[in-house]
Amino acid sequence: MKREEMLQKLRSTKCFDIAIIGGGATGMGVAVDAAARGFSVALVEAYDFGKGTSSRSTKLVHGGVRYLEQGNVPLVMSALKERGLLRRNAPHLVHDLAFVVPNYSWWEAPFYGIGLKLYDLLAGKYGFGASKLLSREETLERLPNLESEGLTGGVVYYDGQFDDARLLIHLAMTAAEHGAALVNYCPATGFTRDFEGFVSGLTARDAETGEEFTIPARIVVNATGVFTDTVRRMAEPDAEDLLVTSQGIHLVFDRSFLKAESALMVPRTSDGRVLFVIPWHGHAVAGTTDTPVESPSLEPHALEEEIEFILETAGRYLTRQPTRADVLSVYVGLRPLVKSDGKTSALSRDHLIHVDPTGLLTITGGKWTTYRHMAEDCVDHAITLGRLDEHPCPTKALHIHGYMENAESLGDLQVYGADAAAIQALAASDATLASQLHPSLPVIGAEIVWAAREEMARTVEDSLARRTRALFLNSKAAIVMAPRAAELLARELGRNEAWAQEQAVVFCKLAAQYQVQ
Ligand SMILES: Cc1cc2nc3c(=O)[nH]c(=O)nc-3n(C[C@H](O)[C@H](O)[C@H](O)COP(=O)(O)OP(=O)(O)OC[C@H]3O[C@@H](n4cnc5c(N)ncnc54)[C@H](O)[C@@H]3O)c2cc1C
Numbered sequence: 001m002k003r004e005e006m007l008q009k010l011r012s013t014k015c016f017d018i019a020i021i022g023g024g025a026t027g028m029g030v031a032v033d034a035a036a037r038g039f040s041v042a043l044v045e046a047y048d049f050g051k052g053t054s055s056r057s058t059k060l061v062h063g064g065v066r067y068l069e070q071g072n073v074p075l076v077m078s079a080l081k082e083r084g085l086l087r088r089n090a091p092h093l094v095h096d097l098a099f100v101v102p103n104y105s106w107w108e109a110p111f112y113g114i115g116l117k118l119y120d121l122l123a124g125k126y127g128f129g130a131s132k133l134l135s136r137e138e139t140l141e142r143l144p145n146l147e148s149e150g151l152t153g154g155v156v157y158y159d160g161q162f163d164d165a166r167l168l169i170h171l172a173m174t175a176a177e178h179g180a181a182l183v184n185y186c187p188a189t190g191f192t193r194d195f196e197g198f199v200s201g202l203t204a205r206d207a208e209t210g211e212e213f214t215i216p217a218r219i220v221v222n223a224t225g226v227f228t229d230t231v232r233r234m235a236e237p238d239a240e241d242l243l244v245t246s247q248g249i250h251l252v253f254d255r256s257f258l259k260a261e262s263a264l265m266v267p268r269t270s271d272g273r274v275l276f277v278i279p280w281h282g283h284a285v286a287g288t289t290d291t292p293v294e295s296p297s298l299e300p301h302a303l304e305e306e307i308e309f310i311l312e313t314a315g316r317y318l319t320r321q322p323t324r325a326d327v328l329s330v331y332v333g334l335r336p337l338v339k340s341d342g343k344t345s346a347l348s349r350d351h352l353i354h355v356d357p358t359g360l361l362t363i364t365g366g367k368w369t370t371y372r373h374m375a376e377d378c379v380d381h382a383i384t385l386g387r388l389d390e391h392p393c394p395t396k397a398l399h400i401h402g403y404m405e406n407a408e409s410l411g412d413l414q415v416y417g418a419d420a421a422a423i424q425a426l427a428a429s430d431a432t433l434a435s436q437l438h439p440s441l442p443v444i445g446a447e448i449v450w451a452a453r454e455e456m457a458r459t460v461e462d463s464l465a466r467r468t469r470a471l472f473l474n475s476k477a478a479i480v481m482a483p484r485a486a487e488l489l490a491r492e493l494g495r496n497e498a499w500a501q502e503q504a505v506v507f508c509k510l511a512a513q514y515q516v517q
Pocket residue numbers: 021022023024025026027044045046047048049050051052053054055056057058059060061062186187188189223224225226227231246247248249288332333334335336364365366367368369370
């Protein structure tokens with residue numbers, strides 16, 4: 001993906017079939033679907049692709065055991081099917097993970113055992129492996145760091161795990177391969193109207209140069225996550241809120257807190273939440289919380305009580321109590337939750353498709369796991385609303401960019417799938433690109449160069465937060481990496497030394513927010 005080529009497509013296309021606002025999982029899913037059906041597609045993202053919630057998830061591709069407890073069987077079945085399709089279409093990015101639910105009371109084994117059997121059953125042919133009851137010894141074998149006092153046994157079940165920001169970039173590359181024009185750092189600033197007053201396109205500004213664009217489109221899709229209502233009000237100032245926002249934080253620790261290939265799942269914490277501690281990129285990630293938030297922001301802050309809650313709850317189940325000093329990174333995401341006040345026209349209890357009187361089509365809610373299904377639903381509506389030609393949705397069997405089976409053999413470059421060979425070649429061509437940017441993380445210089453050349457990384461933050469996951473895994477290490485990343489980026493993007501220095505400073509300021517004092 002080359003940003004200048006993308007901008008050129010925006011300038012030269014007379015009228016797009018579908019223009020999308022928002023480059024998170026939802027908007028990018030719509031771009032892939034629409035472009036793969038053969039429609040002309042534009043997508044504008046205000047910041048970087050995945051800067052919002054879509055890089056800040058728990059990293060699970062799952063049916064949602066929690067929804068099962070709430071009796072929402074259709075929702076769970078649909079998500080389990082999507083889980084299976086995603087593993088099939090992006091095997092380099094989605095892998096099975098065993099989750100162990102530890103039992104400390106006599107009733108927990110039959111209770112969770114039966115519930116998780118139902119979970120297996122609902123997955124049907126998309127199943128990831130059969131759940132089973134574990135003895136006390138088997139439970140400790142799978143989770144050696146688990147608190148053993150009072151432990152009676154456990155239940156193991158299987159779900160999927162992924163790297164959210166990496167999948168997002170590979171979705172962008174998939175959409176681009178099907179002809180979509182995708183531009184980051186290009187906020188939508190307003191809408192154009194036809195003679196009847198209906199939305200007929202959008203206006204956007206290149207945040208790098210200030211160039212203004214008018215992007216005519218037969219349908220405009222608003223896929224801006226927690227910013228959905230703000231964008232709706234750009235078209236209709238009196239539009240009532242569809243969403244409420246809630247935030248969830250995660251704490252990242254050294255892998256020594258969870259020396260296991262399995263994840264720990266606590267189905268009911270002291271205040272009725274679910275808590276996961278999962279192995280991810282050689283670290284242990286613990287989360288999450290669910291705290292109502294008044295108004296959305298781009299870089300939400302973790303609350304003290306959220307940090308304490310995760311430290312305390314994780315400590316109750318682990319042999320070693322994690323402390324604030326053990327936190328390598330804290331990241332915070334905002335959930336776009338659809339209001340259930342009867343005023344909205346929910347087409348599904350999971351996601352929401354809404355059409356404003358202006359003709360603006362909004363898609364919101366749902367979860368990462370169901371992005372494909374959401375996109376299919378959205379494009380089906382866009383076809384009707386925009387009177388577009390009918391084209392069947394091909395994404396159930398569409399390989400996602402980087403598709404590769406047995407990508408484990410690529411080691412640390414596994415998430416790049418088929419692109420790993422090109423990154424290895426870059427490293428082989430220049431020894432300075434083969435070395436790690438920090439001894440604690442496997443990120444090498446070639447990945448930064450690749451991100452700038454092929455993945456539209458524009459800043460140090462793009463390359464260390466989303467193209468690689470350094471900021472999310474270890475914020476202090478990421479700060480140390482910043483000057484070298486800035487230098488490599490400056491070279492690739494034709495920027496000067498002053499730009500590189502400023503980039504490193506800006507990044508370090510941001511990274512400080514990912515630390516717990
Ligand atoms: C803590 C947490 C954990 C989660 N864990 C999981 C999980 O493990 N598995 C799972 O399946 N789901 C999970 N989810 C849900 C999932 O992450 C979200 O449903 C999904 O990422 C939402 O994607 P989105 O594209 O709708 O929103 P976003 O990713 O927020 O994207 C919206 C984008 O719109 C852009 N935007 C806003 N205004 C404009 C404008 N004017 N012009 C252009 N662009 C604009 C923003 O910059 C942003 O990038 C989790 C959510 C949270 C909060």
